[in-house]
Amino acid sequence: MRGRVLVARMDNVGDVLLSGPCVRAVAAGSDAVTMLAGPRGRAGAELLPGVDDVIEWCAPWIDPEPPELTDDAVDSLVKQVRDVRPDAALILTSFHQSPLPLALVLRMAGVPWIGAISEDYPGSLLDLRHRVNGDPPEAERALSLAEAAGFRLPDHDHRALAVRRPLPDTTELTGEDGYVVLHPGASVPARQLSAHRCRQAVRALADAGHRVVVTGHPGERELTAEVAADVALDLGGATDLTGLAGVLDRACAVVVPNSGPAHLAAAVGTPVVSLFAPVVPAARWAPYGVPTVVLGDQTAPCRDSRARECPVPGHPCLESITPGQIVAAVAELTEGGQRTRRTGGRS
Template identity: 80%
Template sequence: MARLDNVGDVLLAGPCVRAVAAGSDSVALLAGPRGRAAAELLPGVDEVLEWCAPWIDPEPPELTEDAVLELAKRVRDLRPDRALILTSFHQSPLPLALVLRMAGVPWIGAISEDYPGSLLDLRHRVDGDPPEAERALSLATAAGFRLPDGDDGRLALRGPLPDTHALTGGPGYVAVHPAASVPARQPTPERAHAIVRALAGNGHRVVVTGAPAERDLTATVAGDVALDLGGATGLEELASVLANARAVVAPNTGPAHLAAAVGTPVVSLFAPVVPAAHWAPYGVPTVLLGDQTAPCRDSRARHCPVEGHPCLAIDPARVVSAVHRLTGGMS
């Protein structure tokens, strides 16, 4: 199997992976460097291969013959019987399908709008715009795989998760993750700090999370009213922090899907550069905030094209109300 992009994309592939695993002896998942940590947390994955695809990664490396031949050799050494290539609607599975054919993979399936010729044995098409987890799972179903009995098709992680109480104190806090993988999807630091201050002012203990490169942002957002965990966690530890939260406030980014994978309700600060129906947190109680009719709608912009980033100019009181709704009104 392959899913070559970001953490959230890989997490949303989880139900598809479990369906394939239920009908297979073993599953190897080919992931990009941005999604590998999530691939290692997915139930049903026996082995993870990492490769940076020049036609997928937002900062693509040069495509070289040596890199392609190396990937083909690594796949050939695995001797897979089948391959399913998972992509977003705007990505083509055909470049990878070509490499897999070079590696001798005898059967390949993917969702593809483009004519695949002999590159695909299963050219699956999806009607409408279902949530990404269901879109990916439909490919597994079309290939003859089914979720095992008792699997509800929600996102899930491999456990047990590490104990992070030494970082956070006891459970019962609200986690705020202010950053996103692209700037167009995250609120300004000032707006994120206003949300944290409003939550703290309404009696919530707030924990602010972020990657090592986001320490300046998390320090600004946490200020003097929240616990700043910027750079203090890897993905597995972050999953534990989110699992012990009563609710998570986050933009459309990997940690929002990580929260869904551990079953924590999400207040989604969702910029409409991609459709919320497709990419909102899946399978958990969610309150969606953000102007879904803003001019940036469906633009897939990486940087906000509208001055002032108005789609995420969300009144902090609305975030507090959403958290209260998701947590039964308890602080």
């Protein structure tokens, strides 16, 4: 299938980054790829190898703070899609999301062929109704849709996550390579270790001889300052997503909750200590394609609840993680030099 293909992934940066192998497969078998992303994921879409241009639109049935669905909003998306004239579209969704509302809008925009993973009867909204057996990692689930549509990754492709290179040189921010990054923030509180525990981890890592860099987006400056204290370098709010990729790229390991920066670390090939709350399955959402140590009680009562706020007093699934466990996990990942540089696809 040649021509221009639209690939949609409408939620967060991490979800968009996990679509990377799927996007590269589509890019290898098409003339151009337009990525349709939400405002929370656009920066990730712009980092993906194989993406030629990006359309941004907020899907009211997916965004956690959904806007009102209006005629004007739908008309705006229809116009943007018509302007790029895609020959086909693939709609990527998580298992709990439906592709059908977006498929309807894409049909209104005149897209002649649409494929998606769908358990629900799609009628004439989909030309390819793909189903996935088992519970594979999210990146493999998305790639399976591309393969079902006839797109294949080239034999030389590493099949892991990747970002466009070159990345910015962040030496002026961080100093020389080889530091450990601790990123304390997550998109929802249920996935986030407390600032107190993170601060303890920073101290323990420093005591073990590591130079520690604390990162966070601009809205997390208070958090990163508290976690870094007088021990670590505080880069809270100092970078955009591309700059953060550069910081993570030059780290020897990243300590991070289940969040976009965990998948960004995987995309640049840096080993990850994943502080993983089991509100979603680690088998599906843990960092993909890099050496990883998952910490956190994966059998906790909140398991598979998709809770945004921890339903268990004391947040035991994460707060039970000790600084010593984090130090040991970093040692496990760094002593063997388990670093994998990432390249990938059409830039």
